[in-house]
Amino acid sequence: MDYSENKPIWPGSSSFAIGDTPFGFFDNDTLFQQHADSFAKHAAQNVGYPIMEVELLNINFYNAFETAVIEYSNQVNQTNITNNLLSTLGINTGSDFLVDSSFSDTLIGSSLTYITKLSKAYGTEAGSGGYTKLYTASISTVPGQQSYSIRDAVSKSGIVLSDNSSIEVQRVLHQVPPAIIRYFDPFVGTGLGSQNLLDAFDFGGFSPSVNFMMMPLHQDLFRIQQIEFNDRIRKSHWSFEIHGDDIRIYPIPSVSASLSDLQFEKFWFEFVLEEEKSNNALLFGNTAVMNNVVSDASNIPYNYQKYSQINDVGRAWIFRYGSALVKEMLGYVRGKYSTVPIPNSEVTLNGSDLVSQGQSEKEALITQLREFLEKLTKENMMARQQAENDAMNEVLSKVPVKIYVG
Numbered sequence: 001m002d003y004s005e006n007k008p009i010w011p012g013s014s015s016f017a018i019g020d021t022p023f024g025f026f027d028n029d030t031l032f033q034q035h036a037d038s039f040a041k042h043a044a045q046n047v048g049y050p051i052m053e054v055e056l057l058n059i060n061f062y063n064a065f066e067t068a069v070i071e072y073s074n075q076v077n078q079t080n081i082t083n084n085l086l087s088t089l090g091i092n093t094g095s096d097f098l099v100d101s102s103f104s105d106t107l108i109g110s111s112l113t114y115i116t117k118l119s120k121a122y123g124t125e126a127g128s129g130g131y132t133k134l135y136t137a138s139i140s141t142v143p144g145q146q147s148y149s150i151r152d153a154v155s156k157s158g159i160v161l162s163d164n165s166s167i168e169v170q171r172v173l174h175q176v177p178p179a180i181i182r183y184f185d186p187f188v189g190t191g192l193g194s195q196n197l198l199d200a201f202d203f204g205g206f207s208p209s210v211n212f213m214m215m216p217l218h219q220d221l222f223r224i225q226q227i228e229f230n231d232r233i234r235k236s237h238w239s240f241e242i243h244g245d246d247i248r249i250y251p252i253p254s255v256s257a258s259l260s261d262l263q264f265e266k267f268w269f270e271f272v273l274e275e276e277k278s279n280n281a282l283l284f285g286n287t288a289v290m291n292n293v294v295s296d297a298s299n300i301p302y303n304y305q306k307y308s309q310i311n312d313v314g315r316a317w318i319f320r321y322g323s324a325l326v327k328e329m330l331g332y333v334r335g336k337y338s339t340v341p342i343p344n345s346e347v348t349l350n351g352s353d354l355v356s357q358g359q360s361e362k363e364a365l366i367t368q369l370r371e372f373l374e375k376l377t378k379e380n381m382m383a384r385q386q387a388e389n390d391a392m393n394e395v396l397s398k399v400p401v402k403i404y405v406g
Helices: 030-046 058-088 113-126 150-156 179-183 195-200 208-214 217-235 257-262 274-283 312-334 351-374 378-397
Strands: 135-140 147-149 167-174 239-243 246-250 266-273 339-342 345-348
Touching: 030 058, 030 312, 058 312, 058 351, 135 150, 147 150, 150 167, 150 266, 167 274, 266 274, 312 351
Parallel strands: none
Antiparallel strands: 135 266, 147 246, 167 266, 239 246, 339 345
16 A cells, blocks of 8 residues: 555644544533644644644544543542542532532532541540440359350340350449549548548548639549549459450459458440441441442542633643644554655655654653642642741741830
């Protein structure tokens, strides 16, 4: 086949119509329609037209133009996802929060919603809240019996367990006066109740009412915690071990007269069901699987940028990237033939050079855009703001202060 006779030649002008691009993502955008033909002329001239013939069709230029807008949108949206994923996790993608089911035109502020939900999962482990229900059951001790079945005790408390249910014990306790009762004792100072407690902690002769009025409330909380911790470490003569579904009490409960004041008839334990804890951790406390919500970077709803809303800085990048695509595309076309015969000679085509130049230009443009967008992440903008504040404080610290003479 004679390349010189069968090659397609760009006619020098074009007229864009809806449907001329492969995907049509931006075909209905009036400004995109206007710029499509301008871009075709711009890109053709960059590869030598009209001095040299350009072996491409209109649809090739439109394809490069659409691809360039897609690539620009992709890079911008990657930065948006990096900035906003944590604040949007769990948001229903069908809510009124979205504009046209997309975050692309939405200003998203910082949110602690996901962090709050996540902290509740940790609260279950710390025993300070969370989504998982905390159950309580009790076991009556039997003199001489050391081991007791946790599963039997839970069943007797009215909780229905399945064969796959797994019990996780959180705390084991026997009946002691609550710390709050011992701290706010109406008989303080009379030799009864908590007088010994006040002396032991060097609280002096202050009554609870005086402490309550004269000291911050958090000090009362600290003291109550101190009482409970002291009881746990220094006063309890009892300990336990859990082996599988059995709890073992030390020392063995007995009816010894010498130890009668240390015996107890019942102890309690707080527990959670591991299957509930696992499900609640996955579902953030919801009773059903959450559908149509943001769960990761793959489904956060960022659509392609609207071409008419991209500023001139972004369009300049798109024109350059599209031109690099055209150069690469033309190189592939010319690369099909290394030479073209002419009368009494032949012409060597520059297909490989165009491909190499186009690829290098694309890589350089991608690197430039990524470095620019990296500066716009929330983390880097806050660091830059901090640096500006520090610099301003440094300047202000050297401004002479006026001296007033009275």
